Amino acid sequence: MAIETFPVELAWRRHATPHVLHLAFRPADGSALGFVPGQFLNLHFETEHGNTHRSYSIANPPGADGLMEIAMSPVPGGLASDALAALEPGDVIQASGPFGRFVLREEPACRYVLVGTGTGITPYRAMLPTLQQRLGEGFKVHILIGVWRREELLFGADFRAFADGQEGAEFSACYSREFPADPGPWEHSGYVQTRFAHLGLDPEKDIVYLCGNPGMIDESVEVLKAMGFTLKQLRREKYLSARPAR
Numbered sequence: 001m002a003i004e005t006f007p008v009e010l011a012w013r014r015h016a017t018p019h020v021l022h023l024a025f026r027p028a029d030g031s032a033l034g035f036v037p038g039q040f041l042n043l044h045f046e047t048e049h050g051n052t053h054r055s056y057s058i059a060n061p062p063g064a065d066g067l068m069e070i071a072m073s074p075v076p077g078g079l080a081s082d083a084l085a086a087l088e089p090g091d092v093i094q095a096s097g098p099f100g101r102f103v104l105r106e107e108p109a110c111r112y113v114l115v116g117t118g119t120g121i122t123p124y125r126a127m128l129p130t131l132q133q134r135l136g137e138g139f140k141v142h143i144l145i146g147v148w149r150r151e152e153l154l155f156g157a158d159f160r161a162f163a164d165g166q167e168g169a170e171f172s173a174c175y176s177r178e179f180p181a182d183p184g185p186w187e188h189s190g191y192v193q194t195r196f197a198h199l200g201l202d203p204e205k206d207i208v209y210l211c212g213n214p215g216m217i218d219e220s221v222e223v224l225k226a227m228g229f230t231l232k233q234l235r236r237e238k239y240l241s242a243r244p245a246r
């Protein structure tokens with residue numbers, strides 16, 4: 001069955017970090033796409049072997065402007081990476097979606113531990129208004145991001161502003177390659193998995209979201225299972241690379 005696509009226009013582009021490109025699309029017909037924070041879009045590309053697509057988490061909450069932001073970490077020589085990096089405002093491509101179940105659910109108050117590596121942090125930026133509302137309903141939130149170094153802290157200012165001085169909200173960052181000389185109390189060295197032992201995790205009270213690098217997710221699941229978590233308390237979105245175009 002053919003996937004139903006619709007045209008989207010690039011509204012603007014900028015660098016979110018030195019490495020990551022931040023792109024905003026809007027439906028070309030001026031409508032607004034309904035989506036739930038945490039879902040992703042598929043962007044479609046023509047190749048010599050036919051049409052193919054790549055998935056990107058939507059990085060902003062739904063808004064009146066109808067924009068759908070994505071954060072793309074380019075893979076050298078990657079099909080979508082090259083095509084998206086070449087787009088200019090006003091260019092139109094095909095999209096489909098939204099897709100995905102990596103969303104916040106209706107559930108009793110708990111602590112959300114939202115873990116992401118690289119661009120895997122983007123779904124949580126889209127969730128911030130919902131998380132804000134849930135803080136007022138007795139939920140707690142810890143957002144944990146893993147990147148190579150501080151300058152690659154994607155949307156770090158947004159997460160810090162969310163957690164800053166807010167009861168029940170915390171933000172921390174792990175740097176796997178380069179640790180700053182002037183770390184803040186929220187900055188740590190190493191992989192995100194190494195922080196789990198320091199978060200006072202409790203399978204009775206915490207639900208852990210894991211997004212991004214598949215290796216990080218698999219290792220995290222092992223660590224968390226050893227801490228007593230079952231798959232029911234773990235929600236995952238793996239940024240698997242796509243199958244070849246044919």
Ligand SMILES: Cc1cc2nc3c(=O)[nH]c(=O)nc-3n(C[C@H](O)[C@H](O)[C@H](O)COP(=O)(O)OP(=O)(O)OC[C@H]3O[C@@H](n4cnc5c(N)ncnc54)[C@H](O)[C@@H]3O)c2cc1C
Nearest residue numbers: 054055056057071072073078079080081119239240241242
């Ligand atoms: C649900 C979902 C959500 C996603 N959300 C995002 C997102 O928000 N931001 C984002 O940047 N990506 C995201 N991805 C990954 C994205 O869909 C593409 O796989 C990625 O952009 C590479 O596509 P490409 O066409 O440029 O590379 P391809 O042409 O598919 O690959 C080129 C070469 O690079 C290798 N490769 C592919 N991906 C990687 C990688 N991550 N690291 C190292 N080598 C790689 C491939 O094996 C291949 O050899 C998501 C994936 C999924 C499944």
